[in-house]
Amino acid sequence: MxxxxxxxxxxxxxxxxxxxxxxxxxTELTLYxxxxxxxxxxxxxxxxxxxxxxxxxxxxDIILMTGGLGPTKDDITKKILADxxxxxxxxxxxxxxxxxxxxxxxxxxxxEVNRQQALIPEKCTPLFNRxxxxxxxxxxxxxxxxxxxxxxxxETKVLMKEQVLPKLKEHFHLGVIIHKxxxxxxxxxxxxxxxxxxxxxxxxxxVKLAYLPQPGIVRLRLTAKGNxxxxxxxxxxxxxxxxxxxxxxxxxxxxxxxxxxxxGNLLNEQGKTVSTAESCTGGYIAHxxxxxxxxxxxxxxxxxxxxxxxxxxxxxxxxDDIDLHGAxxxxxxxxxxxxxxxxxxxxxxxATSGIAGPDGGTDDKPVGxxxxxxxxxxxxxxxxxxxxxxxxxxxxxxxLAALNLLRLVLxx
Amino acid sequence: MxxxxxxxxxxxxxxxxxxxxxxxxxTELTLYxxxxxxxxxxxxxxxxxxxxxxxxxxxxDIILMTGGLGPTKDDITKKILADxxxxxxxxxxxxxxxxxxxxxxxxxxxxEVNRQQALIPEKCTPLFNRxxxxxxxxxxxxxxxxxxxxxxxxETKVLMKEQVLPKLKEHFHLGVIIHKxxxxxxxxxxxxxxxxxxxxxxxxxxVKLAYLPQPGIVRLRLTAKGNxxxxxxxxxxxxxxxxxxxxxxxxxxxxxxxxxxxxGNLLNEQGKTVSTAESCTGGYIAHxxxxxxxxxxxxxxxxxxxxxxxxxxxxxxxxDDIDLHGAxxxxxxxxxxxxxxxxxxxxxxxATSGIAGPDGGTDDKPVGxxxxxxxxxxxxxxxxxxxxxxxxxxxxxxxLAALNLLRLVLxx
Numbered sequence: 001m002x003x004x005x006x007x008x009x010x011x012x013x014x015x016x017x018x019x020x021x022x023x024x025x026x027t028e029l030t031l032y033x034x035x036x037x038x039x040x041x042x043x044x045x046x047x048x049x050x051x052x053x054x055x056x057x058x059x060x061d062i063i064l065m066t067g068g069l070g071p072t073k074d075d076i077t078k079k080i081l082a083d084x085x086x087x088x089x090x091x092x093x094x095x096x097x098x099x100x101x102x103x104x105x106x107x108x109x110x111x112e113v114n115r116q117q118a119l120i121p122e123k124c125t126p127l128f129n130r131x132x133x134x135x136x137x138x139x140x141x142x143x144x145x146x147x148x149x150x151x152x153x154x155e156t157k158v159l160m161k162e163q164v165l166p167k168l169k170e171h172f173h174l175g176v177i178i179h180k181x182x183x184x185x186x187x188x189x190x191x192x193x194x195x196x197x198x199x200x201x202x203x204x205x206x207v208k209l210a211y212l213p214q215p216g217i218v219r220l221r222l223t224a225k226g227n228x229x230x231x232x233x234x235x236x237x238x239x240x241x242x243x244x245x246x247x248x249x250x251x252x253x254x255x256x257x258x259x260x261x262x263x264g265n266l267l268n269e270q271g272k273t274v275s276t277a278e279s280c281t282g283g284y285i286a287h288x289x290x291x292x293x294x295x296x297x298x299x300x301x302x303x304x305x306x307x308x309x310x311x312x313x314x315x316x317x318x319x320d321d322i323d324l325h326g327a328x329x330x331x332x333x334x335x336x337x338x339x340x341x342x343x344x345x346x347x348x349x350x351a352t353s354g355i356a357g358p359d360g361g362t363d364d365k366p367v368g369x370x371x372x373x374x375x376x377x378x379x380x381x382x383x384x385x386x387x388x389x390x391x392x393x394x395x396x397x398x399x400l401a402a403l404n405l406l407r408l409v410l411x412x
Numbered sequence: 413m414x415x416x417x418x419x420x421x422x423x424x425x426x427x428x429x430x431x432x433x434x435x436x437x438x439t440e441l442t443l444y445x446x447x448x449x450x451x452x453x454x455x456x457x458x459x460x461x462x463x464x465x466x467x468x469x470x471x472x473d474i475i476l477m478t479g480g481l482g483p484t485k486d487d488i489t490k491k492i493l494a495d496x497x498x499x500x501x502x503x504x505x506x507x508x509x510x511x512x513x514x515x516x517x518x519x520x521x522x523x524e525v526n527r528q529q530a531l532i533p534e535k536c537t538p539l540f541n542r543x544x545x546x547x548x549x550x551x552x553x554x555x556x557x558x559x560x561x562x563x564x565x566x567e568t569k570v571l572m573k574e575q576v577l578p579k580l581k582e583h584f585h586l587g588v589i590i591h592k593x594x595x596x597x598x599x600x601x602x603x604x605x606x607x608x609x610x611x612x613x614x615x616x617x618x619v620k621l622a623y624l625p626q627p628g629i630v631r632l633r634l635t636a637k638g639n640x641x642x643x644x645x646x647x648x649x650x651x652x653x654x655x656x657x658x659x660x661x662x663x664x665x666x667x668x669x670x671x672x673x674x675x676g677n678l679l680n681e682q683g684k685t686v687s688t689a690e691s692c693t694g695g696y697i698a699h700x701x702x703x704x705x706x707x708x709x710x711x712x713x714x715x716x717x718x719x720x721x722x723x724x725x726x727x728x729x730x731x732d733d734i735d736l737h738g739a740x741x742x743x744x745x746x747x748x749x750x751x752x753x754x755x756x757x758x759x760x761x762x763a764t765s766g767i768a769g770p771d772g773g774t775d776d777k778p779v780g781x782x783x784x785x786x787x788x789x790x791x792x793x794x795x796x797x798x799x800x801x802x803x804x805x806x807x808x809x810x811x812l813a814a815l816n817l818l819r820l821v822l823x824x
Binding site for chain 2 (some may be wrong): 012013014015016017018019022023024025026027028029030036037038039040041042043048055059153210212276278282283284285286287289290291293294295296297300301302303305306307309310313314343344345356357358359386391392395
């Protein structure tokens with residue numbers, strides 16, 4: 001089954017808005033086994049929309065439009081669609097109820113003009129939009145399906161997930177397709193591929209693997225197609241369990257969970273607390289931890305000790321250690337972890353000290369050299385890493401490595 | 413002049429890659445006064461590319477293609493383009509020199525197969541790609557210009573900026589177009605529009621204004637078209653200077669500079685230092701500051717005092733103040749700023765204490781209530797803010813507000 005996405009809106013054509021909606025939809029359609037053959041961004045003028053629809057009909061069975069349905073543009077796009085499908089407009093009572101409900105919630109008055117928002121082409125099946133005023137509209141012609149949705153990502157996503165995708169699945173009798181995404185950190189794509197080569201080569205033909213790299217993280221997505229859902233799920237679970245025997249330490253979760261959320265859940269479950277002492281990561285680990293709602297249950301604080309004075313004055317790192325071994329050393333990073341653990345009275349503490357770059361590297365300790373320590377209730381451990389040359393990525397990779405070190409100790 | 417962008421690559425159609433390249437190109441073309449009428453993402457198969465070129469030729473004068481030119485896909489796309497323009501391939505010596513240079517830098521051996529990378533259609537003007545092996549290719553037909561570029565953003569951007577855009581300007585005799593972007597923080601788009609209404613209404617017809625909102629920041633872009641560059645620049649500078657009289661405190665810079673960079677430059681110039689004490693921002697201010705290379709010159713560290721114990725133990729906030737006024741209060745946030753200023757021995761110190769949400773709000777202090785303090789060499793000042801309900805945005809807005817408070821004192 002082939003699909004085309006048409007994103008409507010001048011804001012896309014002047015580069016003001018990045019078309020994340022189309023990427024998200026393409027991902028979801030692909031996950032349903034639907035083949036996206038073309039994505040177009042067009043102006044919200046009638047001719048551009050009609051041409052895009054004509055061309056899309058030549059290429060695809062499913063044509064999904066987003067945008068051009070806000071209250072201000074409402075009439076134009078709806079009228080274009082009504083014309084395109086030779087349809088009259090009719091007053092759709094449930095849509096008007098929703099308009100009134102949304103307006104009341106925002107304390108706006110409903111005027112006669114707003115009644116117009118409930119006019120929709122009679123040849124469409126309206127799809128209820130619980131997050132906005134404009135409904136989705138489902139048209140069918142010559143075996144093809146056309147769906148128009150508002151372009152606000154929050155509205156598009158809910159309409160797609162709750163209505164469009166299930167309806168497409170039913171309409172086109174799509175088979176069962178199951179995905180599981182394995183989240184890994186700590187190893188780049190090519191090294192990972194080398195280590196799991198045997199496992200990958202032995203995957204059954206019915207299961208596909210995709211490598212989806214992000215900064216500091218590689219997602220491994222397994223996809224199985226067939227008819228028997230329970231059987232497919234079981235097949236994938238067995239493969240994932242087998243994958244653990246290759247890269248157990250690198251797998252921190254499934255299906256797009258974040259590492260900071262996994263660590264937070266573990267700390268919550270075990271009733272333990274953590275603090276951080278950060279040099280090269282400059283507060284980024286604390287930021288990741290506190291981006292999770294409820295993190296005050298297990299996170300007490302952080303000391304970002306960028307200067308040596310901060311390391312000595314607050315964390316009680318000894319001047320001798322700094323002078324003798326340098327700030328980027330096993331001795332100093334371990335002292336930092338122990339210092340913050342004591343100062344903030346937590347069960348665990350992570351510490352980082354490294355050369356984020358672009359300056360500050362030496363032959364001995366080039367840019368990217370990073371020491372990470374973890375203080376536990378039973379002592380302290382540490383590890384040296386060599387990241388790359390890019391400051392932003394070094395900070396990100398060091399933070400993820402520190403969180404993963406903590407995770408590994410928490411699940412022991 | 414009308415342009416169309418064709419992004420080639422299956423990774424776009426499965427949603428694996430967001431089409432940021434097309435948005436960036438659309439922005440740049442718009443800045444040159446070129447009207448982008450359509451953006452297409454297509455598969456890297458011959459038929460899809462040919463159809464896209466045919467359709468684009470109907471709509472636009474300038475057709476810009478990216479992607480499908482990596483070493484692995486090289487032959488296919490180049491062959492499609494050669495066929496499309498009825499052109500033979502020829503061996504382009506300067507391209508081969510560049511291939512060899514890039515390979516040597518990466519310590520790869522140049523094989524006979526790599527010579528193929530230097531074959532290009534003879535009807536194109538090659539555009540030198542100093543960041544990669546595949547050159548840009550400029551074709552002309554029936555008054556229209558077609559340009560093919562590699563899709564790696566780093567290569568596309570340099571080719572566009574250094575070669576494609578200047579060449580288009582010359583080829584199509586585009587007039588002079590001048591832009592200046594005013595960076596503001598601290599006020600949402602609609603309030604800002606209300607305050608600068610009179611200024612905006614009095615803009616001359618030759619100058620256009622665009623509001624470009626980002627989280628916590630609104631960029632105001634002024635665009636002037638004409639023939640006399642010096643005159644246009646002067647006109648815009650006068651308007652911007654006039655704008656300062658409306659919103660001086662909100663303007664932190666021009667042309668996409670970041671607030672953390674502006675603050676860093678001010679501290680560097682004045683030889684002053686800063687530290688932070690963060691509760692609701694959880695280390696995010698420290699992270700922003702340290703994302704700038706060289707920040708160790710002026711940033712000594714931060715205390716992320718998420719728990720009350722951290723506020724008392726490290727920052728020496730009094731238990732009485734916390735008990736009496738609560739952690740989110742003028743008294744506590746000022747004590748935090750003074751505490752970290754003293755502890756880390758800095759000229760300035762910023763502190764935040766607020767309710768980031770989603771929980772923790774009360775009738776008195778709803779989610780979004782945030783106190784921000786600034787300790788200076790001459791004492792401490794503080795201010796209460798009411799942000800919104802969204803945790804991530806509250807953290808971002810509080811951090812920007814704190815940095816802007818510091819900026820305003822530094823420029824006094």
